[in-house]
Amino acid sequence: MDNSGGARSALIVGAGIAGLTAASALARRGWLVEVIEAGAEGATAGWGLSLTGPSLRALDGLGLADQCLAAGYGMSVITNVDADGAATPIGLPRLIGRDRPAMAGIARPELHRILRAEALRLGARTRHGLSVSRLDQGDGRVRAELTDGTTRDVELLVGADGIRSVVRDLIGRSAPIRYHGQMVWRALVPRPAWATGIHTFAGVGHQTGVVPISPSQAYVFLTENGVRPDVLPDADLAARMGELLAPFTGRAAEVRPEVARSGSVIRRPVQTAFVDAPWSAGTSVVIGDAAHAPSPQMASGAALAIEDGLVLAQELDRCEDVREALETFTERRRERCSVLVRTSVAIARLEQEQRHRDAYPLIETCHRRMAQPA
Numbered sequence: 092m093d094n095s096g097g098a099r100s101a102l103i104v105g106a107g108i109a110g111l112t113a114a115s116a117l118a119r120r121g122w123l124v125e126v127i128e129a130g131a132e133g134a135t136a137g138w139g140l141s142l143t144g145p146s147l148r149a150l151d152g153l154g155l156a157d158q159c160l161a162a163g164y165g166m167s168v169i170t171n172v173d174a175d176g177a178a179t180p181i182g183l184p185r186l187i188g189r190d191r192p193a194m195a196g197i198a199r200p201e202l203h204r205i206l207r208a209e210a211l212r213l214g215a216r217t218r219h220g221l222s223v224s225r226l227d228q229g230d231g232r233v234r235a236e237l238t239d240g241t242t243r244d245v246e247l248l249v250g251a252d253g254i255r256s257v258v259r260d261l262i263g264r265s266a267p268i269r270y271h272g273q274m275v276w277r278a279l280v281p282r283p284a285w286a287t288g289i290h291t292f293a294g295v296g297h298q299t300g301v302v303p304i305s306p307s308q309a310y311v312f313l314t315e316n317g318v319r320p321d322v323l324p325d326a327d328l329a330a331r332m333g334e335l336l337a338p339f340t341g342r343a344a345e346v347r348p349e350v351a352r353s354g355s356v357i358r359r360p361v362q363t364a365f366v367d368a369p370w371s372a373g374t375s376v377v378i379g380d381a382a383h384a385p386s387p388q389m390a391s392g393a394a395l396a397i398e399d400g401l402v403l404a405q406e407l408d409r410c411e412d413v414r415e416a417l418e419t420f421t422e423r424r425r426e427r428c429s430v431l432v433r434t435s436v437a438i439a440r441l442e443q444e445q446r447h448r449d450a451y452p453l454i455e456t457c458h459r460r461m462a463q464p465a
């Protein structure tokens with residue numbers, strides 16, 4: 092029996108930032124939404140995230156910006172400190188109004204908790220430990236075979252399953268994953284009293300910085316240049332990151348002892364991917380990192396993922412024909428996402444060449460571009 096009451100149905104693969112945002116945006120417009128997630132419930136890695144102005148603006152579109160600001164740490168200034176110690180503070184545009192901060196730092200699990208609670212509140216269902224193994228595109232519907240042997244027959248299939256997207260392969264799209272010779276580190280530390288905004292420190296060989304994510308916590312990031320993407324034992328990470336910070340002086344040196352004893356350190360390869368072909372096939376589409384994964388340097392992958400969810404729902408609202416709506420969605424998103432991925436790659440290269448000052452104008456131009464409406 093069809094219990095849908097005429098509502099359109101969507102299956103979203105991946106309960107990350109893009110998937111949960113799309114779930115809320117669609118459920119709010121009356122879609123019946125199911126989200127399947129390969130990982131276990133509550134398994135989000137515990138490192139911090141910067142939510143730039145466009146992220147906050149998109150979260151505001153979902154009514155969630157204030158919750159994120161309350162759970163995180165609002166700020167409006169980035170201070171870039173050169174290798175010679177010269178500090179350049181940059182005031183950031185306040186995209187959600189003069190009375191609210193320009194951006195926020197937040198712990199990833201906190202952002203996921205907020206996005207998930209909103210999706211559930213709006214009626215979306217989520218299932219964990221589940222993925223998709225086969226997709227058959229019919230006339231205006233998709234039949235999905237799931238890894239537990241069950242099937243779903245839906246009007247819309249959204250692949251929000253990250254940079255290594257399975258859905259991308261299943262719909263016949265490819266995006267080579269490129270490694271850029273850098274590893275990024277994140278360590279959770281107590282927030283230093285002076286860290287009321289983002290600080291970046293250029294060093295000889297590597298660059299580092301501090302981002303507050305709550306009144307009591309901050310994360311220290313470090314980009315390690317010219318290394319192979321190997322895996323180090325978890326038990327060695329804090330000590331090794333401490334060693335990499337040894338050449339830094341000033342405030343960067345102050346956080347070093349806290350990093351070396353941090354219980355939460357991660358190290359990830361700097362990778363990018365971009366789908367050059369259309370992001371949809373029939374009534375299936377990929378969004379977020381599955382379609383366009385920038386490197387972390389612009390701290391804007393989450394912004395694109397959240398915007399994708401909103402814009403997708405808007406286009407599906409505007410156009411009854413799902414296939415057409417998905418094509419318009421890609422057209423509307425492609426250039427913005429491509430610019431961001433290309434800029435992040437260029438910054439990674441300049442960092443490797445120790446040309447930090449050359450990177451600043453690129454970063455500023457790209458942020459200005461991102462400040463334009465999605």
Ligand SMILES: Cc1cc2nc3c(=O)[nH]c(=O)nc-3n(C[C@H](O)[C@H](O)[C@H](O)COP(=O)(O)OP(=O)(O)OC[C@H]3O[C@@H](n4cnc5c(N)ncnc54)[C@H](O)[C@@H]3O)c2cc1C
Pocket residue numbers: 104105106107108109110127128129130139140141142143146221222223251252253254255256257258275277359378379380381384385386387389390391392393394396
């Ligand atoms: C170290 C690092 C730091 C970063 N810092 C920032 C930052 O400060 N600010 C910022 O804006 N961006 C940052 N980014 C980028 C940002 O994390 C991503 O752009 C963003 O998470 C993309 O969201 P997503 O939902 O598309 O993908 P993901 O966050 O990767 O979520 C994908 C989800 O799909 C699930 N999944 C994967 N495969 C399957 C499958 N086959 N079936 C079902 N589920 C599946 C995964 O478990 C996951 O839950 C950073 C990235 C890295 C690596």
